[in-house]
Each structure stands twice: as structure tokens, then as C-alpha cells.
Amino acid sequence: MSLLEIRNLHARVGGHEILKGIDLQVNAGEVHSIMGPNGSGKSTLAQVLSRREAFEVTEGAILFHGKDLLAMKPEEAACEGIFMAFQYPVEIPGVGNAYFVRTALNAIRKYRGLDQLDAMDFLPLYREKMRLLDMDEQFMNRSVNEGFSGGEKKRNEILQMAMLEPSLAILDETDSGLDIDALRIVAQGVNAMRSPDRAMIVVTHYQRLLDYITPDFVHVLVDGRIVRSGGADLALELEEKGYVSIESEARQTAPASA
């Protein structure tokens, strides 16, 4: 059984159909990269997988660990093991960064019938992950993402991911806004989390992230459809030719669709 199985997914937002029939299978242990032009629907797919309400599924099905993902609320999907690193992380004024993650972790643990972690159990783990991501301790007590630089926000997303240990991590353009050193550190953090029972979907525009995180599969999303899938090499080809030629090649080879 695949970890994630998406069948013929159609979704709309604000009255427009954005996803127009997506099929994708992701097995535990795999890293899939999704690339594609601006506005093609990459974030939309990520939001649908996170069960954001405004993104309405009109057709198709999604199974996660064999369960009907579309029947889940966002927090249920999260507790079942889906984590999304946001393209634009949100600020929560007045809520401490460490406190927030501990609350989230305990919500997930409660859902799974596990004991609650108190601050004494939690903080050593949190500190360790912060070191791994080369984050200063001051970020522990600052408000969630408030006043963080773009790169700091992205790092904070990965820190949360490291603490929450999802079985499916969706990274939506985590590399954009990162400087070269930060990119390497974040990629290391992500690589450290690769494991046989965890899968990742990495949304990116740039090969340079994939230099660090080598994907097992690359998919090209254009106008709400996956127009090509391949191995890590496909990303290099894209870098060379651009989306336009890939898209037109795909159109030529694709069967005429309704």
C-alpha cells in the first residue's frame, strides 16, 4: 500500500478550477519533487493535502495510510502525520515559539493516545533540533514568526517539522528566500529526516535545492496537470530547457484530451 495515493484530483478555489486531474503515488521512504511555473497549482495541491477548507475538491480521491484524507479536517490530517512547511509562514503575535510547538506536539500525541510532554521533556529535544538548524536560542521565546526574516521563517518551519516528525512532509518552496549557507543547513536538516517510513514532497523552482536533496522522482506540474514525471535528471533538463519547451513537448506527446 502506498503512503499517499492521489487519484484524478480536481480542485477549485475562488470559483476557478486549479487542479485538473492529478494522479500521484508516493511510497514511504521516497522523496518526490514537484516543479512547475508560477500559478500552475503547486501550492494548491499542498493546501488540498493539508485539508485547507477554501480549496474545494470537486472530483477524485486521496488515500493517506489507506484512509480517506478528504474526510479529514486539517488538524486530523496533521495528527495522522501530514506536515506542510508553508510557502508563506504565518505570524502569531504573543505566542511563544517553543510553547507553540510543544502545544502542537502534545495535540498530536493526545490524538495518538501518547503521554503529554512537559517542558522538561520537551526543551532538550527542541534545543537539539535548533542546534541542528543552527538557530539561535532567542527564537525559543520569540513570538511565532513575528518579525522573523524570510529565511528565519523558513528555518522555523523545518524546526517544527523536525519536532513533529510527520510521515508525510510537504515542503512548499522552502528554499526560496534562503541564502546559500541557510540553504545548505536547511537541506541538511531535511536530509537528516529522510527515513524508510517517511515520505517528502518538495515543491521548488530551483535545481540548487535538489543538488542537496536528491529526489527519487520529479514531476512537472503545468496548468493543474502533471505533464511529465521522471527521475532526478528531469530537473536538470528543466533547468536547461525551461518549462515552455517541456510543456509543448508534453502537449505534442499527450493524447488529445477532452
Next chain:
Amino acid sequence: MGSSTETIRDLTQQDYKWGFVTDIESERVPRGLTEDTIRLISAKKREPAFMLDWRLKAFRHWSSLEKAQAEPQWANVHYGPIDYQDIIYYSAPKQKPSLKSLNELDPEILRTYEKLGIPLAEQQRLAGVAVDAVFDSVSVATTFKEKLGELGIVFCSFSEAVEKYPDLVRQYLGTVVPHTDNFFAALNAAVFSDGSFVYVPKGVRCPMELSTYFRINAAETGQFERTLIIADEGAYVSYLEGCTAPIRDENQLHAAVVELVALDNAQIKYSTVQNWYPGDKQGRGGIYNFVTKRGKCAGRNSKISWTQVETGSAITWKYPGCILQGDNSVGEFYSVALTNNYQQADTGTKMIHLGKNTRSTIVSKGISAGHGQNTYRGMVKILKGATGARNYTQCDSLLIGDQCGAHTFPYIEVKNSTARMEHEASTSKIGENQIFYLQQRGLKAEEAVSMIVNGFCKQVFRELPMEFAVEAQKLLGISLEGSVG
């Protein structure tokens, strides 16, 4: 915003959990208000002549205001006329007149306090909270008295203070909130039945939080308590009041007065968690909370801080303020006011700068949900002699849903050109993107809203004593239940 809208709604539709009624016999005076009512209340309390005279003076003043229909109309709250002759002004549980220990207390009353979670019982005294509980009009039990007594601290019911420390009462009563201050203050001065009294002598730092729980139990009674706290030179005291009331269909009037006096180098910290019955989801019933609270920084380098968390009452009308008379004195006001369903709040502060280098800080956080209407009304007055005065005001409103309202009326009057004033204000709405972000991390929508609101209030909560901050956070979560939208 389908489901998060729904969650906000669900959150705000949580039921009031403190609405039980205690079945005890009570002793009341006849309904209505005349000079005879005042005499009867004063006689029942065996008050000295100066108290009766003071009450009668206040009553005559109030009667003239009532004839002139001078009940305040300027606040941004709306309610039907109050029939002041249809209120019972004094209600006391029937019991033996004086108690040697808690064991003599009516067990029903004790059980009520247990339900409220008030630490009255012996073992809970160890928690470091001394409680003076006001049950309807008479203060029924005061703990910790002896320990405080060793330090010379007086912490007792107002009635007991009148009996045992008449000179202190006489010296300070009405010096901060005179009976002529306003309509409700005049009414309180005439009919107030009990309250708390604190005196901390020179140089003494009160070693524990002093706390009073007010509770309106009897139907159709108004509660008019009066609190007087005096911190003598170099003294320090932190005082907390909490309030709940049972569910009733009719509205009940609560018109309290609190006076604080801080002498040279003294400090008073006064914290309120107000959770009076707010009325039902349609806006029926609930407490009218019309309260006058003021502190006077009479001495040099003195400091008075008000912290309030107002989540209850159908209508809240209160402006805890500071008269900064002593040079270098400091006044602070930290407020969280939440209105849900059909609640209305018009609250804020008055900072009157008289002395040199006086400073005041105002932080107000208003949260509106449901059809709630939340008004901040603040006045900062810098008088001629207040050279070097400073004020910082921050006034933030948070809206949950789109049927509620937030309003801000800051008044500033500056008569000394050296004054420095800073004012910041913001209005924001809880965003679907914030709720979703927290949900994506595993929190339910209502937990998300509660976390966001608590974050919004953090600047105020951190001013509360630790254990009460935790209580306030929980209360806020409960008061918001049914509000996610």
C-alpha cells in the same frame, strides 16, 4: 470561511458554568430605597453615627440626581430603564453573627465556594492566598488574618473595619471616590453593605496575594460592595478580586466602588478577573456591572497598577483610574475586555497627572465576538503643575467574526508643554490563515482561536500573579467557546 467560522461560533456559544444557585436562607430589607432603607441597613450593621450621616448625605445627593434623571448616558452601551425602587438593597445569609472558624460557616456556602474553586479551606491556605469572601452583602469568612496581623496588616470586611478601625475608615473613606463623583458612586455610598478593607502599615511588604471573591447569589438583589485599600509609606500589597454570579433571567445591578490610597514610596497592585453572568446567547439577563474604581498616588514615588480581565457581565461600565498627585508617581492600567454574544463593554481608564515627573502606562486589549460591542474610553489629563509627565497608551482591538464591533475613544488634555505622550492603536481580525496554520500543526479550530487570543492578551496576562494568569487564560478560552466563524 465555512468551518472555521462555525468553530468561532461554537466557541462563543459555550454555556456559563458558574450559574448554580445556593439554597440558603437569607435576611433581607424590604424592596425599594428610601431614607428608612438606609437607616435600616446602617442599624443592622450597628454602624457609628458618622457612617449613617455619610450614607444619608450620599442618599440625598443620589435622590437629587435621580430626580434630575442624571444617570450617565454618555457611555456606548444600551439598556432599558432601571427601576431603583424594585431592587432589594440588603441581603445577608442568616447565620450566627460572628464566626470563630470556617467550621461554623453554613456548609452550603462552603460548598458554593468549593464549586467556584476558591481556596478557602485550611489546606489551601498553604497555597498562599488569603481570601476574604463576600457572599451577597456580608463578608462571611476571612482567612489568614492572624498571620497578617503579626505584621500589622489589616485585612477584613468593611463592616469589621468600621467597627474596629473607625479612625482609619473615617480618614480615608470617600477621599478618592467622593459620594458626589457620579450617579452610581452616590448610590453605592448610600447603600453599600460590605466589601473589603486593607491597611498595610509603614514599610511592610504584604507577603501574600490578598484576594476577595464576590458573588451575587440572591435573586433581585443588587450588590453594592465597597473596597478601601491603604498602603502606608513604603508599603506594598497585591490584591486580587474575582467575581461570578448565578444565572437569572432578569438583569441584576452591581454598582461597586473601590478606593486605593498609596502614600510615599508605597505600591498597590490591584488585579480583577471579572466573570459575572453575561446573559444568555440572545442577550437576556446578565449583570449590569457599573463600577467606579480609582486609586490615588498621594505620596512621592508611589505606584498603583490596575490589571483587569473582564469576560463577564451583560454590560460593563468601568474606568479604573489613577490620580498621580505625588511627584514621580506611576499609574498603570492593563486591561483585557472580551464581549461575546450580546455583551457590551465600555471600559478604559483615567490618568490624572498632577505631580512632577509622573508617568502612566495604558495597555488595553479589546476582543469582540458574536454580536459583542467593545468600547475603549480613556482619558489622560496632564495638569499645569505636572512638569515632565509622560504617558504611553496602547489600544488594540481584535475582532472575531463580522457581526461584532470595536470602538475607541481616547481623550487627551494637556496643560503643560513638557508632557510627552505616545499613542498606538490597532484593530485586527483573526485571520483564517492564522487559524489554518495552527490547525495544520494539529490544533482544533477552537484551540487555535484560544491560542491566538491569548497571544493577543499576553502583555496584560503577564501583569497578573502567576496562578491567576493561568485562570484568566482558561476563562478566556471558555468565554470564547462557540465563537469561531
